[in-house]
Amino acid sequence: MRLPEQPNEQIDRTRPVRFFFRGRTVEGFEGDTIGSALFASGQRVLSRSFKYHRRRGLLCGSGGCANCMMRVDGVPNVRVCVEPVREGAQVEAQNVLGSLEYDLLAAVDHFGGPFTPVGFYYRTMIRPRSMWPVYEKVLRNIAGLGRLDKHAGRARRFDTEHRRAEVLVIGGGRSGREAARSAAAAGRQVVLVDERGFPAGESDDFEVLAPARAIGIYEGGLVPVDAGSVLYRFRAERIVVATGALEQPLVFPGNDLVGVYLPEAVRRLVDEWSLKPGERAVIVSADDRGLALADQLQRAGTNVVESIDLRSAPPRQLAAHGHRGRLSGVVVDGRELVCDMLVMSGGRQPAYSLLAQAGARIEFDAGRGIFVPSDLPPNVEAVGSVAGEVEPAAVPAASYNGADEVGRCFVCVCEDVTEKDMKRAIAEGFDSIELAKRYTTVTMGPCQGRLCHVPSIRMFAREHETDEATIGTTTARPPWAPVSLGLLAGRGHEPAKRTSIHHRHEEAGATMMWTGFWRRAHSYEHAGNEALNVHRTVGVIDVSTLGKLLVQGPDAARFLELLYPNRFGDMKIGRIRYGVLGTDAGRIMDDGTIARLGEDKYYVTTTSTGADTVIEWFEWWNAVWGLDVETINLTGSLAAVNVAGPRSRELLGRLADFDTSNEGISYLDAKEVFVAGVPCLILRIGFVGELGYELHFSSPYGEYMWDTLLEYGADLGIRPFGLEPQRILRLEKMHILVGQDTDSESNVLEAGMPWIAKLDKDDFVGKWALEHVQERGFREQLVGFEMTDGVVPVEGGQIVLGGESAGRVTSARLSPQLGRAIGMAWVRPELAHEGAEIEIRVNGGAASARVRLKPFFDPEGERLRS
Amino acid sequence: MSFLLSCPNCGPRDVNEFACAGEVTSRPQATPDMRGLTDYVYFRRNAAGVQREWWYHRFGCELWFLADRDTRTNEVLKTELPQASAETPAAQ
Numbered sequence: 001m002r003l004p005e006q007p008n009e010q011i012d013r014t015r016p017v018r019f020f021f022r023g024r025t026v027e028g029f030e031g032d033t034i035g036s037a038l039f040a041s042g043q044r045v046l047s048r049s050f051k052y053h054r055r056r057g058l059l060c061g062s063g064g065c066a067n068c069m070m071r072v073d074g075v076p077n078v079r080v081c082v083e084p085v086r087e088g089a090q091v092e093a094q095n096v097l098g099s100l101e102y103d104l105l106a107a108v109d110h111f112g113g114p115f116t117p118v119g120f121y122y123r124t125m126i127r128p129r130s131m132w133p134v135y136e137k138v139l140r141n142i143a144g145l146g147r148l149d150k151h152a153g154r155a156r157r158f159d160t161e162h163r164r165a166e167v168l169v170i171g172g173g174r175s176g177r178e179a180a181r182s183a184a185a186a187g188r189q190v191v192l193v194d195e196r197g198f199p200a201g202e203s204d205d206f207e208v209l210a211p212a213r214a215i216g217i218y219e220g221g222l223v224p225v226d227a228g229s230v231l232y233r234f235r236a237e238r239i240v241v242a243t244g245a246l247e248q249p250l251v252f253p254g255n256d257l258v259g260v261y262l263p264e265a266v267r268r269l270v271d272e273w274s275l276k277p278g279e280r281a282v283i284v285s286a287d288d289r290g291l292a293l294a295d296q297l298q299r300a301g302t303n304v305v306e307s308i309d310l311r312s313a314p315p316r317q318l319a320a321h322g323h324r325g326r327l328s329g330v331v332v333d334g335r336e337l338v339c340d341m342l343v344m345s346g347g348r349q350p351a352y353s354l355l356a357q358a359g360a361r362i363e364f365d366a367g368r369g370i371f372v373p374s375d376l377p378p379n380v381e382a383v384g385s386v387a388g389e390v391e392p393a394a395v396p397a398a399s400y401n402g403a404d405e406v407g408r409c410f411v412c413v414c415e416d417v418t419e420k421d422m423k424r425a426i427a428e429g430f431d432s433i434e435l436a437k438r439y440t441t442v443t444m445g446p447c448q449g450r451l452c453h454v455p456s457i458r459m460f461a462r463e464h465e466t467d468e469a470t471i472g473t474t475t476a477r478p479p480w481a482p483v484s485l486g487l488l489a490g491r492g493h494e495p496a497k498r499t500s501i502h503h504r505h506e507e508a509g510a511t512m513m514w515t516g517f518w519r520r521a522h523s524y525e526h527a528g529n530e531a532l533n534v535h536r537t538v539g540v541i542d543v544s545t546l547g548k549l550l551v552q553g554p555d556a557a558r559f560l561e562l563l564y565p566n567r568f569g570d571m572k573i574g575r576i577r578y579g580v581l582g583t584d585a586g587r588i589m590d591d592g593t594i595a596r597l598g599e600d601k602y603y604v605t606t607t608s609t610g611a612d613t614v615i616e617w618f619e620w621w622n623a624v625w626g627l628d629v630e631t632i633n634l635t636g637s638l639a640a641v642n643v644a645g646p647r648s649r650e651l652l653g654r655l656a657d658f659d660t661s662n663e664g665i666s667y668l669d670a671k672e673v674f675v676a677g678v679p680c681l682i683l684r685i686g687f688v689g690e691l692g693y694e695l696h697f698s699s700p701y702g703e704y705m706w707d708t709l710l711e712y713g714a715d716l717g718i719r720p721f722g723l724e725p726q727r728i729l730r731l732e733k734m735h736i737l738v739g740q741d742t743d744s745e746s747n748v749l750e751a752g753m754p755w756i757a758k759l760d761k762d763d764f765v766g767k768w769a770l771e772h773v774q775e776r777g778f779r780e781q782l783v784g785f786e787m788t789d790g791v792v793p794v795e796g797g798q799i800v801l802g803g804e805s806a807g808r809v810t811s812a813r814l815s816p817q818l819g820r821a822i823g824m825a826w827v828r829p830e831l832a833h834e835g836a837e838i839e840i841r842v843n844g845g846a847a848s849a850r851v852r853l854k855p856f857f858d859p860e861g862e863r864l865r866s
Numbered sequence: 867m868s869f870l871l872s873c874p875n876c877g878p879r880d881v882n883e884f885a886c887a888g889e890v891t892s893r894p895q896a897t898p899d900m901r902g903l904t905d906y907v908y909f910r911r912n913a914a915g916v917q918r919e920w921w922y923h924r925f926g927c928e929l930w931f932l933a934d935r936d937t938r939t940n941e942v943l944k945t946e947l948p949q950a951s952a953e954t955p956a957a958q
């Protein structure tokens with residue numbers, strides 16, 4: 001099958017490689033591509049086309065078009081003409097129902113009818129409306145190329161790498177390599193990206209990434225490079241584009257038949273893979289490249305029937321015909337030439353796409369019939385053919401579709417767009433090439449216009465009786481080369497933050513849940529029982545997720561008083577105050593406790609999910625104020641647990657080095673002490689409504705502290721409790737959750753916390769907005785409610801008054817301690833009084849409830865202070 | 867967006883490392899009237915042209931700084947540390 005050894009052959013005949021195609025073994029050699037090995041085995045048809053399911057074979061032979069796309073080892077749309085052979089690969093045809101030879105969907109080509117014209121789905125398939133679901137199902141099955149392997153999700157791993165280069169050369173041809181060499185010789189750090197995969201030469205002093213493809217030039221000179229399983233995001237000081245030129249096809253009836261090649265495919269078949277491309281060849285060429293193949297073909301044993309030079313003797317008519325999708329002859333001006341291969345060459349077009357993406361202007365050179373780039377942006381350079389250094393070719397006629405309708409005449413083989421489709425679009429009024437492109441999808445297929453861009457513009461110009469310069473080009477957009485979605489998506493990341501006590505929760509069988517990036521224990525066994533246990537004995541919860549900031553410096557008090565509506569300067573050292581952070585719009589953004597640890601030192605806690613926002617907020621304002629204060633984020637370095645319940649003091653007494661009596665540490669006291677031998681900041685606060693202590697200590701002690709508390713509290717009835725029981729407990733106390741009970745309209749006044757806002761302060765963030773709220777009066781208020789019949793309404797449920805909406809539920813839970821369904825809601829001000837009767841929409845009906853303004857549990861806070 | 871932004875601390879870095887907090891606003895010096903307050907809190911010039919903006923190097927040195935950026939081209943004319951001034955964080 002192979003020719004005798006060729007001077008430049010790329011195959012190693014001593015190293016056979018076997019792979020599978022349709023249940024049989026195909027043998028190639030090291031250096032073959034899957035496409036060339038299939039060709040050697042006699043397989044000429046490699047795919048079925050996008051719309052008409054016509055047989056297609058090798059066309060460009062250089063990885064540019066869609067003709068050889070197959071499924072290899074489950075990966076769809078692999079261009080087998082450039083995919084190296086590998087042992088044991090499974091190669092399958094795609095886009096066929098049946099086989100490559102007998103594809104049932106080819107009926108579309110034979111019968112045509114309403115399915116064939118461009119845009120048929122906009123017109124044909126919209127009526128009757130009720131049939132659309134059926135149409136859609138059918139179309140979904142037929143449309144698209146290739147099929148995804150549903151189980152391949154984790155089969156391959158993709159990564160992204162950020163890289164820099166002083167000079168990035170795109171394209172490893174002669175000019176690209178010269179540019180790389182000279183830049184390297186000048187001492188620059190050079191990276192060359194080459195899609196063919198030739199390694200760096202011995203003497204080359206630069207890095208070569210191959211096979212790899214630059215898929216675009218983005219803003220800021222960002223060049224993503226597809227290197228298979230790694231996406232390199234290159235930033236280069238200088239980008240040298242050496243993408244060469246693209247061989248252009250000719251447009252004539254039957255130009256998509258198997259056996260019609262561009263010159264490069266034939267050159268590679270003979271030169272690199274030592275294959276005889278056919279028995280009888282016709283060459284139709286507008287430049288020397290095509291004609292030069294005649295000698296080569298003769299040497300390979302192919303009989304060159306005729307060489308037609310479009311520059312000297314352009315035929316008026318040219319049409320190819322075939323049998324079963326394969327070329328069987330060409331008719332030139334009425335003369336029948338029997339052949340099994342045809343080399344067409346419409347000259348070469350600079351592959352300017354990357355340059356256009358970078359911002360270059362693209363102009364038509366009428367003399368040479370090509371588009372050339374000009375006005376390159378700074379730091380971008382074009383060398384070689386892409387800059388326009390291509391030998392002049394004759395400008396081929398836009399098409400050779402004469403009076404006779406001999407066969408389909410393809411402008412775009414990827415998308416099966418024919419000359420007739422283009423003309424039809426023009427007749428329908430698509431007079432701009434950009435719109436016609438979208439309507440016909442010409443240039444929108446896998447080749448991204450490599451083969452169809454120039455022919456379509458040329459056709460468009462002729463139909464409009466104008467020139468190519470007037471028509472102009474369509475906008476070049478990434479990706480320039482096809483790229484797999486996996487590569488763009490990168491590795492699947494699911495970042496999670498875990499506290500230093502995390503493993504203890506898992507060992508205890510806790511149900512874990514997400515709160516922001518944090519993983520937290522929802523509950524251990526039963527949320528209601530865990531809540532009850534806090535009321536009866538003692539419970540412990542991991543609150544390491546709280547944001548923890550140290551604010552210190554001579555201006556610390558002033559800084560916090562400007563940020564918060566509260567006052568902090570009058571606090572005694574060792575005391576704690578609840579603070580609500582607001583914006584200048586008056587909106588509540590976060591809440592937490594502020595403990596004064598020293599004259600110039602405050603310890604601030606934030607909500608678990610608000611920590612990052614709060615620290616950014618603090619630093620933003622101080623970037624403006626320039627106060628003598630620093631904010632240190634201790635969130636990750638400190639662990640924290642809340643020990644709460646009537647017996648928590650007794651437990652603490654067993655482990656503390658200090659007086660744990662109510663006088664020794666009273667409600668809202670903060671002290672730096674030792675607990676179980678660990679230095680702790682202890683905050684006596686009561687988020688869950690019982691006597692309780694928050695211990696903040698160095699993170700590595702997390703598990704030790706947790707274990708010690710459970711061990712020393714065992715006889716007291718200690719049990720860990722999760723986030724859900726904590727939510728029940730805080731609701732019993734009407735303690736708000738920012739983001740749950742508040743939204744972008746909520747302010748501290750209407751949220752029922754007027755004592756927070758010290759409006760007599762000179763200034764603080766949000767003061768003016770709060771003053772305005774006070775002046776205009778309340779529009780709604782945050783209140784508690786309890787259901788009269790025990791049903792728990794949904795959060796977000798509507799509150800109804802006289803058939804109209806009068807508010808909404810923000811939180812609702814069943815309290816096992818109270819034996820009632822309780823909640824919080826925003827209501828109209830006239831309903832915000834103790835005992836007001838309201839109705840809440842539940843399951844389509846209405847359930848009655850009563851408004852409560854004081855905490856449901858321990859309204860006077862006696863248990864907190866005891 | 868894929869342009870480079872020059873952090874006054876770290877030099878040119880990928881824009882994805884930063885958070886843009888929008889155009890600078892000017893916080894009133896004294897208690898504003900209703901119009902003045904809503905102008906400050908909600909209204910933005912949204913210029914098609916050079917705009918002075920707040921940026922935060924979130925995935926870097928965590929510095930707040932100011933940048934003059936052309937919103938049409940993403941060309942950043944200069945970046946600098948804020949001076950104690952009337953340019954204040956966005957109020958919303």
